[in-house]
Protein backbone atom coordinates (compact mmCIF):
# COMPACT_ATOMS: atom_id res chain seq x y z
CA UNK A 1 0.00 0.00 0.00
CA UNK A 2 1.49 3.34 -1.00
CA UNK A 3 0.66 6.65 0.57
CA UNK A 4 -0.60 9.24 -1.92
CA UNK A 5 -0.10 12.96 -1.24
CA UNK A 6 -1.56 16.26 -2.36
CA UNK A 7 0.72 19.03 -3.65
CA UNK A 8 0.54 20.81 -0.29
CA UNK A 9 1.52 17.72 1.70
CA UNK A 10 4.32 17.00 -0.77
CA UNK A 11 5.67 20.50 -0.25
CA UNK A 12 5.56 19.99 3.49
CA UNK A 13 7.39 16.66 3.10
CA UNK A 14 10.09 18.35 0.99
CA UNK A 15 10.55 20.96 3.67
CA UNK A 16 10.60 18.39 6.45
CA UNK A 17 13.25 16.42 4.55
CA UNK A 18 15.53 19.42 4.90
CA UNK A 19 14.48 20.68 8.32
CA UNK A 20 14.20 17.35 10.16
CA UNK A 21 16.27 14.90 8.15
CA UNK A 22 19.15 16.99 6.85
CA UNK A 23 18.34 16.46 3.17
CA UNK A 24 18.68 19.87 1.49
CA UNK A 25 16.72 20.67 -1.63
CA UNK A 26 19.77 20.61 -4.02
CA UNK A 27 20.55 17.07 -2.92
CA UNK A 28 16.96 15.95 -3.51
CA UNK A 29 17.06 17.60 -6.91
CA UNK A 30 20.31 15.84 -7.78
CA UNK A 31 18.74 12.47 -6.93
CA UNK A 32 15.55 13.31 -8.81
CA UNK A 33 17.44 14.34 -11.95
CA UNK A 34 19.50 11.20 -11.88
CA UNK A 35 16.45 8.92 -11.74
CA UNK A 36 14.94 10.97 -14.53
CA UNK A 37 18.01 10.49 -16.72
CA UNK A 38 17.89 6.74 -16.02
CA UNK A 39 14.28 6.50 -17.20
CA UNK A 40 15.06 8.58 -20.30
CA UNK A 41 18.01 6.34 -21.16
CA UNK A 42 15.77 3.31 -20.84
CA UNK A 43 13.48 4.70 -23.54
CA UNK A 44 16.17 5.48 -26.09
CA UNK A 45 19.40 4.11 -27.50
CA UNK A 46 22.73 5.87 -27.78
CA UNK A 47 22.19 6.83 -31.44
CA UNK A 48 19.27 9.11 -30.67
CA UNK A 49 18.62 12.57 -29.35
CA UNK A 50 17.37 13.66 -25.96
CA UNK A 51 15.39 16.88 -25.82
CA UNK A 52 15.10 18.20 -22.27
CA UNK A 53 12.42 20.86 -21.82
CA UNK A 54 12.84 22.81 -18.57
CA UNK A 55 10.44 25.23 -16.91
CA UNK A 56 10.96 28.06 -14.42
CA UNK A 57 10.52 26.13 -11.13
CA UNK A 58 12.32 23.28 -9.42
CA UNK A 59 10.78 20.82 -11.83
CA UNK A 60 12.92 22.53 -14.45
CA UNK A 61 15.87 22.07 -12.09
CA UNK A 62 15.31 18.31 -12.14
CA UNK A 63 15.44 18.52 -15.93
CA UNK A 64 18.73 20.42 -15.84
CA UNK A 65 20.27 17.73 -13.65
CA UNK A 66 18.96 15.02 -16.00
CA UNK A 67 20.44 16.89 -18.98
CA UNK A 68 23.83 16.87 -17.26
CA UNK A 69 23.73 13.13 -16.55
CA UNK A 70 22.58 12.31 -20.08
CA UNK A 71 25.33 14.49 -21.56
CA UNK A 72 28.03 13.03 -19.32
CA UNK A 73 27.08 9.52 -20.39
CA UNK A 74 27.86 10.51 -23.97
CA UNK A 75 24.34 11.07 -25.29
CA UNK A 76 23.20 13.84 -27.62
CA UNK A 77 21.26 16.36 -25.56
CA UNK A 78 19.29 19.40 -26.72
CA UNK A 79 18.32 21.74 -23.92
CA UNK A 80 15.27 23.98 -23.98
CA UNK A 81 14.52 26.52 -21.27
CA UNK A 82 11.03 28.05 -21.23
CA UNK A 83 10.35 31.25 -19.31
CA UNK A 84 12.49 34.05 -17.96
CA UNK A 85 16.00 32.85 -17.22
CA UNK A 86 16.45 35.51 -14.55
CA UNK A 87 13.50 34.08 -12.58
CA UNK A 88 14.90 30.56 -12.22
CA UNK A 89 14.94 29.22 -8.65
CA UNK A 90 18.38 29.30 -6.96
CA UNK A 91 18.66 25.49 -7.26
CA UNK A 92 17.91 25.66 -10.97
CA UNK A 93 20.36 28.55 -11.46
CA UNK A 94 23.06 26.42 -9.90
CA UNK A 95 22.29 23.48 -12.16
CA UNK A 96 22.17 25.67 -15.27
CA UNK A 97 25.55 27.00 -14.29
CA UNK A 98 26.83 23.43 -13.91
CA UNK A 99 26.10 22.85 -17.60
CA UNK A 100 28.40 25.62 -18.79
CA UNK A 101 31.59 23.50 -18.85
CA UNK A 102 29.87 21.22 -21.37
CA UNK A 103 28.75 24.11 -23.60
CA UNK A 104 25.19 22.89 -23.23
CA UNK A 105 23.33 26.09 -24.11
CA UNK A 106 19.52 26.36 -24.07
CA UNK A 107 17.99 26.46 -27.58
CA UNK A 108 14.78 28.25 -28.57
CA UNK A 109 12.06 25.60 -28.73
CA UNK A 110 10.98 26.73 -32.22
CA UNK A 111 14.35 25.63 -33.59
CA UNK A 112 14.08 22.12 -32.11
CA UNK A 113 12.46 19.11 -33.70
CA UNK A 114 12.08 15.71 -32.03
CA UNK A 115 11.31 12.66 -34.16
CA UNK A 116 10.49 8.99 -33.80
CA UNK A 117 13.25 7.41 -31.73
CA UNK A 118 14.06 10.62 -29.88
CA UNK A 119 13.33 10.99 -26.21
CA UNK A 120 11.75 14.10 -24.70
CA UNK A 121 12.16 14.92 -21.02
CA UNK A 122 9.23 17.00 -19.84
CA UNK A 123 10.46 19.12 -16.93
CA UNK A 124 8.26 22.15 -17.57
CA UNK A 125 5.97 22.08 -14.53
CA UNK A 126 5.66 19.78 -11.55
CA UNK A 127 3.63 20.05 -8.39
CA UNK A 128 3.86 23.85 -8.47
CA UNK A 129 1.47 24.30 -11.40
CA UNK A 130 -1.40 26.46 -10.22
CA UNK A 131 -3.22 27.55 -13.36
CA UNK A 132 -3.64 26.68 -17.02
CA UNK A 133 -0.37 27.03 -18.92
CA UNK A 134 -0.54 29.90 -21.41
CA UNK A 135 1.71 31.69 -23.90
CA UNK A 136 5.16 30.19 -24.37
CA UNK A 137 4.41 27.49 -21.76
CA UNK A 138 1.31 26.29 -23.61
CA UNK A 139 3.34 26.38 -26.83
CA UNK A 140 6.05 24.22 -25.30
CA UNK A 141 3.43 21.65 -24.26
CA UNK A 142 1.95 21.72 -27.78
CA UNK A 143 5.42 21.02 -29.16
CA UNK A 144 5.84 18.03 -26.85
CA UNK A 145 2.41 16.67 -27.84
CA UNK A 146 3.34 17.04 -31.52
CA UNK A 147 6.70 15.34 -31.03
CA UNK A 148 5.04 12.42 -29.28
CA UNK A 149 2.46 12.12 -32.06
CA UNK A 150 5.43 11.92 -34.46
CA UNK A 151 6.83 8.96 -32.52
CA UNK A 152 9.13 10.50 -29.90
CA UNK A 153 8.85 9.06 -26.39
CA UNK A 154 8.14 11.34 -23.43
CA UNK A 155 9.41 10.99 -19.86
CA UNK A 156 7.72 13.35 -17.42
CA UNK A 157 9.57 14.67 -14.40
CA UNK A 158 7.31 14.16 -11.37
CA UNK A 159 4.02 14.74 -13.22
CA UNK A 160 3.09 15.45 -16.86
CA UNK A 161 3.16 19.23 -17.26
CA UNK A 162 -0.37 20.58 -17.31
CA UNK A 163 -1.82 17.89 -15.05
CA UNK A 164 -3.31 19.08 -11.77
CA UNK A 165 -1.47 17.41 -8.90
CA UNK A 166 -4.55 17.01 -6.71
CA UNK A 167 -7.54 16.44 -8.96
CA UNK A 168 -6.10 14.36 -11.79
CA UNK A 169 -7.82 16.71 -14.22
CA UNK A 170 -5.64 18.11 -17.01
CA UNK A 171 -5.50 21.78 -17.86
CA UNK A 172 -5.46 22.54 -21.59
CA UNK A 173 -2.93 21.78 -22.91
CA UNK A 174 -1.34 18.94 -20.96
CA UNK A 175 1.58 16.64 -21.73
CA UNK A 176 0.91 12.96 -22.36
CA UNK A 177 3.78 10.84 -21.06
CA UNK A 178 5.09 7.36 -21.76
CA UNK A 179 6.82 7.23 -18.40
CA UNK A 180 6.32 9.45 -15.37
CA UNK A 181 9.04 9.37 -12.74
CA UNK A 182 7.57 10.76 -9.55
CA UNK A 183 9.66 11.75 -6.58
CA UNK A 184 9.30 10.47 -3.03
CA UNK A 185 5.56 9.82 -2.93
CA UNK A 186 2.71 9.23 -5.34
CA UNK A 187 0.52 12.27 -5.91
CA UNK A 188 -3.27 12.23 -5.92
CA UNK A 189 -3.63 13.38 -9.53
CA UNK A 190 -1.47 10.51 -10.78
CA UNK A 191 -3.56 7.71 -9.33
CA UNK A 192 -6.97 9.05 -10.38
CA UNK A 193 -8.27 9.19 -13.94
CA UNK A 194 -7.72 10.82 -16.35
CA UNK A 195 -4.38 11.69 -14.72
CA UNK A 196 -3.35 8.04 -14.38
CA UNK A 197 -3.61 7.53 -18.15
CA UNK A 198 -1.74 10.75 -18.91
CA UNK A 199 1.15 9.58 -16.70
CA UNK A 200 1.73 6.41 -18.73
CA UNK A 201 3.96 4.01 -16.83
CA UNK A 202 4.13 5.61 -13.37
CA UNK A 203 7.16 5.00 -11.18
CA UNK A 204 7.77 6.38 -7.74
CA UNK A 205 11.47 6.72 -6.95
CA UNK A 206 13.32 7.36 -3.72
CA UNK A 207 15.18 10.67 -3.76
CA UNK A 208 16.07 10.63 -0.09
CA UNK A 209 12.87 11.88 1.52
CA UNK A 210 12.12 9.43 4.34
CA UNK A 211 8.50 8.23 4.73
CA UNK A 212 8.32 9.97 8.12
CA UNK A 213 8.73 13.33 6.39
CA UNK A 214 5.07 13.12 5.35
CA UNK A 215 3.22 13.59 8.60
CA UNK A 216 0.14 11.36 8.94
CA UNK A 217 -3.23 13.01 8.48
CA UNK A 218 -5.71 11.06 10.50
CA UNK A 219 -8.97 10.66 8.62
CA UNK A 220 -7.67 12.12 5.38
CA UNK A 221 -5.18 9.55 4.11
CA UNK A 222 -5.27 8.23 0.57
CA UNK A 223 -3.58 4.95 -0.33
CA UNK A 224 -2.83 3.25 -3.62
CA UNK A 225 -3.45 -0.49 -3.31
CA UNK A 226 -0.83 -2.99 -4.36
CA UNK A 227 -1.23 -6.67 -5.12
CA UNK A 228 0.50 -7.79 -1.92
CA UNK A 229 -2.12 -5.91 0.12
CA UNK A 230 -5.03 -7.80 -1.39
CA UNK A 231 -3.27 -11.15 -1.41
CA UNK A 232 -2.22 -10.69 2.19
CA UNK A 233 -5.74 -10.46 3.62
CA UNK A 234 -6.73 -13.95 2.47
CA UNK A 235 -5.22 -16.83 4.39
CA UNK A 236 -4.37 -20.06 2.56
CA UNK A 237 -6.97 -22.75 3.26
CA UNK A 238 -6.22 -25.25 5.99
CA UNK A 239 -6.79 -28.91 5.21
CA UNK A 240 -9.04 -29.53 8.20
CA UNK A 241 -11.80 -27.17 7.01
CA UNK A 242 -15.26 -27.73 5.50
CA UNK A 243 -17.98 -25.66 3.83
CA UNK A 244 -19.08 -24.38 7.23
CA UNK A 245 -15.69 -22.77 7.63
CA UNK A 246 -16.21 -20.38 4.70
CA UNK A 247 -19.49 -18.81 5.54
CA UNK A 248 -23.00 -18.68 4.15
CA UNK A 249 -23.99 -15.76 1.92
CA UNK A 250 -27.62 -14.73 1.52
CA UNK A 251 -28.15 -12.92 -1.79
CA UNK A 252 -31.40 -10.95 -1.99
CA UNK A 253 -31.67 -10.29 -5.68
CA UNK A 254 -33.48 -10.85 -8.96
CA UNK A 255 -36.96 -10.37 -10.36
CA UNK A 256 -38.87 -11.19 -13.49
CA UNK A 257 -36.56 -10.34 -16.42
CA UNK A 258 -33.63 -9.83 -14.03
CA UNK A 259 -32.99 -13.31 -12.73
CA UNK A 260 -29.54 -13.07 -14.33
CA UNK A 261 -28.53 -10.31 -11.89
CA UNK A 262 -29.22 -12.66 -8.98
CA UNK A 263 -27.39 -15.49 -10.72
CA UNK A 264 -24.31 -13.34 -11.37
CA UNK A 265 -24.20 -12.09 -7.79
CA UNK A 266 -24.49 -15.69 -6.58
CA UNK A 267 -21.73 -16.75 -8.99
CA UNK A 268 -19.53 -13.95 -7.66
CA UNK A 269 -20.11 -15.29 -4.14
CA UNK A 270 -19.39 -18.89 -5.16
CA UNK A 271 -16.22 -18.01 -7.06
CA UNK A 272 -15.26 -15.77 -4.19
CA UNK A 273 -14.96 -18.86 -2.05
CA UNK A 274 -18.14 -18.77 0.03
CA UNK A 275 -18.97 -22.09 1.68
CA UNK A 276 -22.68 -21.80 0.86
CA UNK A 277 -24.79 -19.40 -1.17
CA UNK A 278 -28.55 -18.94 -0.92
CA UNK A 279 -30.56 -16.64 -3.17
CA UNK A 280 -33.80 -15.19 -1.81
CA UNK A 281 -35.93 -14.07 -4.72
CA UNK A 282 -39.49 -13.96 -6.04
CA UNK A 283 -40.86 -17.51 -6.40
CA UNK A 284 -41.39 -17.23 -10.14
CA UNK A 285 -37.68 -16.71 -10.83
CA UNK A 286 -36.11 -19.07 -8.29
CA UNK A 287 -35.76 -21.93 -10.75
CA UNK A 288 -34.26 -19.80 -13.48
CA UNK A 289 -31.67 -18.42 -11.01
CA UNK A 290 -30.75 -21.94 -9.93
CA UNK A 291 -30.54 -22.97 -13.57
CA UNK A 292 -27.40 -20.85 -13.91
CA UNK A 293 -25.63 -22.42 -10.97
CA UNK A 294 -26.74 -25.70 -9.44
CA UNK A 295 -24.48 -25.00 -6.44
CA UNK A 296 -26.83 -22.22 -5.31
CA UNK A 297 -29.80 -22.77 -2.98
CA UNK A 298 -33.08 -20.96 -3.52
CA UNK A 299 -35.28 -19.20 -0.95
CA UNK A 300 -38.58 -18.36 -2.62
CA UNK A 301 -40.23 -15.10 -1.55
CA UNK A 302 -43.92 -15.91 -2.04
CA UNK A 303 -45.36 -12.38 -2.24
CA UNK A 304 -45.72 -10.54 -5.54
CA UNK A 305 -44.61 -7.18 -6.91
CA UNK A 306 -41.98 -4.85 -5.45
CA UNK A 307 -40.18 -5.79 -2.24
CA UNK A 308 -42.08 -4.36 0.71
CA UNK A 309 -42.98 -4.88 4.35
CA UNK A 310 -44.80 -8.14 3.59
CA UNK A 311 -41.39 -9.59 2.72
CA UNK A 312 -39.87 -8.70 6.09
CA UNK A 313 -40.70 -11.90 7.97
CA UNK A 314 -39.64 -14.23 5.13
CA UNK A 315 -36.38 -12.30 4.75
CA UNK A 316 -35.64 -12.34 8.48
CA UNK A 317 -36.17 -16.09 8.35
CA UNK A 318 -33.90 -16.39 5.34
CA UNK A 319 -31.23 -14.29 7.06
CA UNK A 320 -31.10 -16.53 10.14
CA UNK A 321 -27.75 -18.34 10.36
CA UNK A 322 -26.32 -16.45 7.39
CA UNK A 323 -22.98 -14.68 7.73
CA UNK A 324 -23.61 -11.82 5.34
CA UNK A 325 -26.39 -10.28 3.25
CA UNK A 326 -25.93 -9.08 -0.32
CA UNK A 327 -28.95 -7.03 -1.32
CA UNK A 328 -29.91 -5.32 -4.52
CA UNK A 329 -29.00 -6.73 -7.94
CA UNK A 330 -32.21 -6.83 -9.97
CA UNK A 331 -34.60 -6.56 -6.99
CA UNK A 332 -38.13 -5.37 -7.68
CA UNK A 333 -38.13 -1.91 -6.10
CA UNK A 334 -41.20 -0.01 -4.95
CA UNK A 335 -42.25 2.64 -2.45
CA UNK A 336 -41.95 0.31 0.54
CA UNK A 337 -38.56 -1.13 -0.35
CA UNK A 338 -36.65 1.46 1.66
CA UNK A 339 -38.77 0.79 4.75
CA UNK A 340 -38.24 -2.93 4.36
CA UNK A 341 -34.48 -2.46 4.08
CA UNK A 342 -34.45 -0.22 7.14
CA UNK A 343 -36.27 -2.84 9.21
CA UNK A 344 -34.20 -5.70 7.91
CA UNK A 345 -30.85 -3.98 8.50
CA UNK A 346 -31.86 -2.85 11.98
CA UNK A 347 -32.66 -6.41 13.02
CA UNK A 348 -29.83 -8.39 11.45
CA UNK A 349 -26.37 -7.94 12.89
CA UNK A 350 -24.23 -9.45 10.11
CA UNK A 351 -22.49 -7.32 7.45
CA UNK A 352 -24.57 -6.22 4.47
CA UNK A 353 -23.51 -5.32 0.94
CA UNK A 354 -25.96 -2.96 -0.76
CA UNK A 355 -25.92 -2.64 -4.52
CA UNK A 356 -28.03 -1.50 -7.47
CA UNK A 357 -31.71 -0.93 -6.61
CA UNK A 358 -31.04 -1.35 -2.89
CA UNK A 359 -28.92 1.81 -3.25
CA UNK A 360 -31.63 3.61 -5.17
CA UNK A 361 -34.08 2.70 -2.42
CA UNK A 362 -31.75 3.80 0.37
CA UNK A 363 -31.10 7.08 -1.48
CA UNK A 364 -34.66 8.13 -0.57
CA UNK A 365 -33.93 7.84 3.18
CA UNK A 366 -30.29 7.68 4.22
CA UNK A 367 -31.26 7.33 7.89
CA UNK A 368 -31.70 3.65 7.06
CA UNK A 369 -27.91 3.35 7.04
CA UNK A 370 -27.53 4.65 10.55
CA UNK A 371 -30.10 2.17 11.85
CA UNK A 372 -28.14 -0.80 10.51
CA UNK A 373 -26.94 -3.13 13.25
CA UNK A 374 -24.09 -4.68 11.27
CA UNK A 375 -21.43 -3.02 9.13
CA UNK A 376 -22.64 -1.86 5.72
CA UNK A 377 -20.85 -1.68 2.36
CA UNK A 378 -22.36 0.31 -0.49
CA UNK A 379 -21.19 -0.28 -4.05
CA UNK A 380 -22.57 2.53 -6.23
CA UNK A 381 -21.53 3.41 -9.75
CA UNK A 382 -21.37 7.18 -10.36
CA UNK A 383 -25.07 7.40 -11.34
CA UNK A 384 -26.15 5.69 -8.13
CA UNK A 385 -23.69 7.78 -6.12
CA UNK A 386 -25.24 10.88 -7.61
CA UNK A 387 -28.65 9.75 -6.37
CA UNK A 388 -27.21 8.96 -2.93
CA UNK A 389 -25.58 12.36 -2.55
CA UNK A 390 -27.54 14.71 -4.78
CA UNK A 391 -24.26 15.74 -6.41
CA UNK A 392 -24.55 15.80 -10.23
CA UNK A 393 -22.51 12.97 -11.81
CA UNK A 394 -20.24 15.38 -13.68
CA UNK A 395 -19.24 17.25 -10.50
CA UNK A 396 -18.98 14.03 -8.55
CA UNK A 397 -16.51 12.58 -11.03
CA UNK A 398 -14.23 15.57 -10.44
CA UNK A 399 -14.23 15.12 -6.68
CA UNK A 400 -14.49 11.36 -6.29
CA UNK A 401 -12.14 11.17 -3.31
CA UNK A 402 -13.76 13.95 -1.32
CA UNK A 403 -17.36 12.93 -2.04
CA UNK A 404 -16.79 9.28 -1.14
CA UNK A 405 -14.83 10.15 1.98
CA UNK A 406 -17.54 12.54 3.19
CA UNK A 407 -20.26 10.01 2.55
CA UNK A 408 -18.47 7.18 4.33
CA UNK A 409 -17.74 9.37 7.35
CA UNK A 410 -21.17 10.92 7.58
CA UNK A 411 -23.13 7.68 7.23
CA UNK A 412 -20.59 5.42 8.95
CA UNK A 413 -20.34 2.93 6.11
CA UNK A 414 -17.73 1.59 3.73
CA UNK A 415 -18.34 3.07 0.32
CA UNK A 416 -17.09 1.55 -2.94
CA UNK A 417 -17.35 4.14 -5.71
CA UNK A 418 -17.01 2.19 -8.95
CA UNK A 419 -15.59 3.36 -12.26
CA UNK A 420 -12.06 3.62 -13.64
CA UNK A 421 -9.90 3.62 -10.50
CA UNK A 422 -12.58 2.44 -8.10
CA UNK A 423 -12.32 4.08 -4.67
CA UNK A 424 -12.96 2.40 -1.36
CA UNK A 425 -13.75 4.92 1.36
CA UNK A 426 -13.92 3.74 4.94
CA UNK A 427 -15.87 5.43 7.71
CA UNK A 428 -12.65 6.54 9.42
CA UNK A 429 -11.97 8.76 6.39
CA UNK A 430 -9.27 6.63 4.80
CA UNK A 431 -9.65 6.21 1.04
CA UNK A 432 -8.04 3.43 -1.02
CA UNK A 433 -7.52 3.63 -4.79
CA UNK A 434 -7.74 0.41 -6.76
CA UNK A 435 -5.36 0.18 -9.73
CA UNK A 436 -6.74 -3.00 -11.33
CA UNK A 437 -9.45 -3.33 -13.97
CA UNK A 438 -9.84 -2.24 -17.56
CA UNK A 439 -12.40 -0.88 -20.05
CA UNK A 440 -13.40 -4.43 -20.98
CA UNK A 441 -15.39 -4.29 -17.74
CA UNK A 442 -17.73 -1.65 -19.14
CA UNK A 443 -20.53 -4.18 -19.64
CA UNK A 444 -23.60 -5.30 -17.70
CA UNK A 445 -23.36 -7.60 -14.71
CA UNK A 446 -19.86 -6.68 -13.53
CA UNK A 447 -21.29 -4.98 -10.45
CA UNK A 448 -23.49 -7.97 -9.64
CA UNK A 449 -20.44 -10.23 -9.62
CA UNK A 450 -18.58 -7.76 -7.41
CA UNK A 451 -21.38 -7.59 -4.85
CA UNK A 452 -21.35 -11.38 -4.50
CA UNK A 453 -17.59 -11.49 -4.28
CA UNK A 454 -17.56 -8.90 -1.49
CA UNK A 455 -20.21 -10.94 0.29
CA UNK A 456 -18.07 -14.06 0.01
CA UNK A 457 -15.03 -12.36 1.52
CA UNK A 458 -17.05 -10.97 4.40
CA UNK A 459 -18.60 -14.40 4.94
CA UNK A 460 -15.10 -15.83 5.21
CA UNK A 461 -14.36 -13.50 8.06
CA UNK A 462 -12.53 -10.61 6.39
CA UNK A 463 -13.29 -7.32 8.12
CA UNK A 464 -13.96 -3.89 6.67
CA UNK A 465 -12.43 -2.13 4.93
CA UNK A 466 -10.09 -5.04 4.01
CA UNK A 467 -12.89 -7.17 2.57
CA UNK A 468 -13.98 -4.31 0.33
CA UNK A 469 -10.59 -3.39 -1.08
CA UNK A 470 -9.49 -6.99 -1.41
CA UNK A 471 -12.62 -7.82 -3.39
CA UNK A 472 -12.35 -4.78 -5.61
CA UNK A 473 -8.69 -5.48 -6.33
CA UNK A 474 -9.31 -9.17 -7.07
CA UNK A 475 -12.34 -8.42 -9.29
CA UNK A 476 -10.28 -6.03 -11.43
CA UNK A 477 -7.33 -8.40 -11.51
CA UNK A 478 -9.56 -11.23 -12.70
CA UNK A 479 -10.66 -9.01 -15.59
CA UNK A 480 -7.07 -7.96 -16.33
CA UNK A 481 -5.88 -11.57 -16.48
CA UNK A 482 -8.80 -12.53 -18.75
CA UNK A 483 -8.22 -9.58 -21.06
CA UNK A 484 -4.52 -10.38 -21.39
CA UNK A 485 -5.53 -13.62 -23.09
CA UNK A 486 -8.78 -12.77 -24.84
CA UNK A 487 -8.88 -9.03 -25.40
CA UNK A 488 -11.25 -6.42 -24.04
CA UNK A 489 -14.24 -6.23 -26.36
CA UNK A 490 -15.69 -9.63 -25.68
CA UNK A 491 -15.22 -9.70 -21.92
CA UNK A 492 -18.45 -10.45 -20.03
CA UNK A 493 -19.31 -10.51 -16.34
CA UNK A 494 -19.48 -14.29 -15.99
CA UNK A 495 -15.90 -14.45 -17.39
CA UNK A 496 -14.80 -12.28 -14.48
CA UNK A 497 -16.61 -14.55 -12.02
CA UNK A 498 -14.97 -17.65 -13.53
CA UNK A 499 -11.67 -15.79 -13.82
CA UNK A 500 -11.55 -15.37 -10.05
CA UNK A 501 -9.95 -18.82 -10.11
CA UNK A 502 -6.98 -17.33 -11.98
CA UNK A 503 -6.55 -14.79 -9.19
CA UNK A 504 -6.72 -17.43 -6.48
CA UNK A 505 -4.23 -19.60 -8.40
CA UNK A 506 -1.87 -16.66 -8.80
CA UNK A 507 -2.13 -15.99 -5.08
CA UNK A 508 -1.80 -19.64 -4.19
CA UNK A 509 -5.11 -19.54 -2.31
Ligand SMILES: NC(=O)C1=CN([C@@H]2O[C@H](COP(=O)(O)OP(=O)(O)OC[C@H]3O[C@@H](n4cnc5c(N)ncnc54)[C@H](O)[C@@H]3O)[C@@H](O)[C@H]2O)[C@@H](O)CC1
Pocket residue numbers: 014015024025028029030032055056057058059060061062089124125126127128129130131132133134137157158159183207
Ligand atom coordinates in the same frame (compact mmCIF):
# COMPACT_ATOMS: atom_id res chain seq x y z
N1 LIG B 1 12.72 20.27 -2.30
C1 LIG B 1 11.91 20.40 -3.31
O1 LIG B 1 10.99 21.20 -3.28
C2 LIG B 1 12.08 19.50 -4.49
C3 LIG B 1 11.33 19.73 -5.62
N2 LIG B 1 11.48 18.98 -6.71
C4 LIG B 1 10.81 19.32 -7.96
O2 LIG B 1 10.22 20.58 -7.90
C5 LIG B 1 8.87 20.53 -8.33
C6 LIG B 1 8.12 21.59 -7.62
O3 LIG B 1 8.82 22.76 -7.84
P1 LIG B 1 8.17 24.19 -7.79
O4 LIG B 1 7.39 24.31 -6.57
O5 LIG B 1 9.27 25.13 -8.02
O6 LIG B 1 7.13 24.20 -8.96
P2 LIG B 1 7.24 23.82 -10.50
O7 LIG B 1 8.59 23.53 -10.94
O8 LIG B 1 6.19 22.84 -10.72
O9 LIG B 1 6.85 25.14 -11.27
C7 LIG B 1 6.16 26.13 -10.69
C8 LIG B 1 6.69 27.42 -11.21
O10 LIG B 1 5.97 27.80 -12.33
C9 LIG B 1 5.12 28.90 -12.03
N3 LIG B 1 3.82 28.55 -12.59
C10 LIG B 1 2.85 27.79 -12.04
N4 LIG B 1 1.83 27.65 -12.91
C11 LIG B 1 2.19 28.34 -14.02
C12 LIG B 1 1.57 28.58 -15.26
N5 LIG B 1 0.37 28.05 -15.55
N6 LIG B 1 2.21 29.32 -16.18
C13 LIG B 1 3.40 29.84 -15.90
N7 LIG B 1 4.04 29.67 -14.75
C14 LIG B 1 3.45 28.92 -13.81
C15 LIG B 1 5.15 29.06 -10.55
O11 LIG B 1 4.98 30.39 -10.21
C16 LIG B 1 6.53 28.52 -10.23
O12 LIG B 1 7.51 29.47 -10.49
C17 LIG B 1 8.44 19.13 -8.07
O13 LIG B 1 7.40 18.76 -8.93
C18 LIG B 1 9.71 18.35 -8.33
O14 LIG B 1 9.82 18.06 -9.69
C19 LIG B 1 12.55 18.01 -6.81
O15 LIG B 1 13.65 18.70 -7.33
C20 LIG B 1 12.90 17.42 -5.49
C21 LIG B 1 13.09 18.43 -4.43
Ligand SMILES: [K+]
Pocket residue numbers: 059122123124125126156157158159160161
Ligand atom coordinates in the same frame (compact mmCIF):
# COMPACT_ATOMS: atom_id res chain seq x y z
K1 LIG C 1 6.80 17.70 -15.59
